[in-house]
Amino acid sequence: MAPTPTTPPTIAVRVVTTYDDATRRVDLQITGTRGVALEAGRATPFDTERLWPTVRELLPPLGQLRADPAGRLTPVEPRRPGPDWVEECRAMVAIATVAAPEGLETESPRVALRTWFATDDELWSATPRPDGSTDIRSATPGDVAELLVWDVTGALDVLVRARSETP
Numbered sequence: 001m002a003p004t005p006t007t008p009p010t011i012a013v014r015v016v017t018t019y020d021d022a023t024r025r026v027d028l029q030i031t032g033t034r035g036v037a038l039e040a041g042r043a044t045p046f047d048t049e050r051l052w053p054t055v056r057e058l059l060p061p062l063g064q065l066r067a068d069p070a071g072r073l074t075p076v077e078p079r080r081p082g083p084d085w086v087e088e089c090r091a092m093v094a095i096a097t098v099a100a101p102e103g104l105e106t107e108s109p110r111v112a113l114r115t116w117f118a119t120d121d122e123l124w125s126a127t128p129r130p131d132g133s134t135d136i137r138s139a140t141p142g143d144v145a146e147l148l149v150w151d152v153t154g155a156l157d158v159l160v161r162a163r164s165e166t167p
Helices: 048-056 143-165
Strands: 011-019 022-031 034-039 042-047 091-099 110-118 123-128 134-139
Touching (some): 011 143, 022 048, 042 048, 048 143, 091 143
Antiparallel strands (some): 011 022, 011 091, 123 134
16 A cells, blocks of 8 residues: 655656757646746745746747647647758757656656747747657647646546555
8 A cells, every 4th residue: 555645746847948048948837826947956836826937937939839828729720840940949948747646656747848940030840759750740829838737737637546545
């Protein structure tokens, strides 16, 4: 029997960006209605309801990366990047969301990883395939926010289910 957790469950979000030849890594920890952003030894608290505005400020200053969520993912005609898209990329954003119920050793962490590349005027989503290759497709402004909210909501669901299934 798993021990009863003594601390509230935490969701961890790691945001890694590359822009102007600089890489930035920020870890966010969300526990209930409070969160904290950790970067270079500095902790900055925030309210969980302000998750997207907090993350938006961490992203490179490109409109397609910082666009607010539209309320649901906007379907786009799938396009593949042209041959020179790598040279045109100005920024990369990777966001990993982890739900690992503390004190519940029977549960393994659940991880969602999303990656985007931005040119001056386009946004591309990169998804790993089982064969080791990467599927790169066009994305729409607002997708970064939309999928962050989706993944954190899913992580909360994992934690709630783990708690409700604990004897």
